[in-house]
Amino acid sequence: QSALTQEASVSGTVGQKVTLSCSGNRNNIGSYAVGWYQQISHGAPKTVMLGDSLPSGIPDRFSASKSGTTASLTISGLQPEDEADYYCSTWDYSLSAQVFGGGTKLTVL
Amino acid sequence: EVQLVESGGGLEQPGRSLRLSCTASGFSFGEYAMNWLRQVPGKGLEWVGLIRSNSYGGTTEYAAAVKGRFIMSRDDSKSIAYLQMNSLKTEDTAVYFCTRGREGHGSSPINYWGQGTLVTVSS
Numbered sequence: 001q002s003a004l005t006q007e008a009s010v011s012g013t014v015g016q017k018v019t020l021s022c023s024g025n026r027n028n029i030g031s032y033a034v035g036w037y038q039q040i041s042h043g044a045p046k047t048v049m050l051g052d053s054l055p056s057g058i059p060d061r062f063s064a065s066k067s068g069t070t071a072s073l074t075i076s077g078l079q080p081e082d083e084a085d086y087y088c089s090t091w092d093y094s095l096s097a098q099v100f101g102g103g104t105k106l107t108v109l
Numbered sequence: 110e111v112q113l114v115e116s117g118g119g120l121e122q123p124g125r126s127l128r129l130s131c132t133a134s135g136f137s138f139g140e141y142a143m144n145w146l147r148q149v150p151g152k153g154l155e156w157v158g159l160i161r162s163n164s165y166g167g168t169t170e171y172a173a174a175v176k177g178r179f180i181m182s183r184d185d186s187k188s189i190a191y192l193q194m195n196s197l198k199t200e201d202t203a204v205y206f207c208t209r210g211r212e213g214h215g216s217s218p219i220n221y222w223g224q225g226t227l228v229t230v231s232s
């Protein structure tokens with residue numbers, strides 16, 4: 001059972017906008033920045049969002065937001081290369097641990 | 110360019126020990142907390158633990174699944190983080206990733222990832 005809750009799967013067509021969600025509580029998402037990570041074909045994950053900051057080299061069709069204890073990753077103008085597993089994580093001060101969601105499998109139709 | 114390179118993975122028997130290394134380059138290693146994560150093939154990411162920078166006392170935090178068996182350390186002079194894994198169990202079989210956040214406490218999201226090293230625990 002993951003500390004953060006993500007959709008198991010999301011799909012979209014090329015060019016569409018999709019939003020992935022990550023739900024937690026006030027001890028984690030409610031208090032700390034959330035990271036989003038892309039993992040393609042079980043290779044090494046890559047960070048696509050740090051809080052609301054876009055790491056260098058990540059296309060600006062990726063954006064993130066947070067409201068209360070739920071964070072969201074939005075991909076505008078979905079591309080075939082965006083098909084991957086996406087994970088969210090943040091710090092949990094009650095657990096003194098970095099907690100993760102179970103991951104969302106994004107399929108580009 | 111920030112690089113994190115893990116080494117030391119391999120096949121080990123249950124109950125034995127293994128030490129992983131994470132060699133860092135491209136940044137001031139001593140200023141940052143270092144996290145270890147793992148991933149069982151086909152499953153999700155699992156946080157293993159972290160070691161804070163010396164500015165935060167170099168303290169460690171561990172996931173419940175490894176607490177008391179795994180020990181993290183660091184050598185800032187060599188820019189290397191270590192994960193000493195003792196009393197290995199078959200459920201420790203996973204790809205282990207070395208990662209770095211944005212500060213020394215370890216409470217920021219992960220910014221950089223190594224390529225991972227596979228640890229297989231089997232008799």
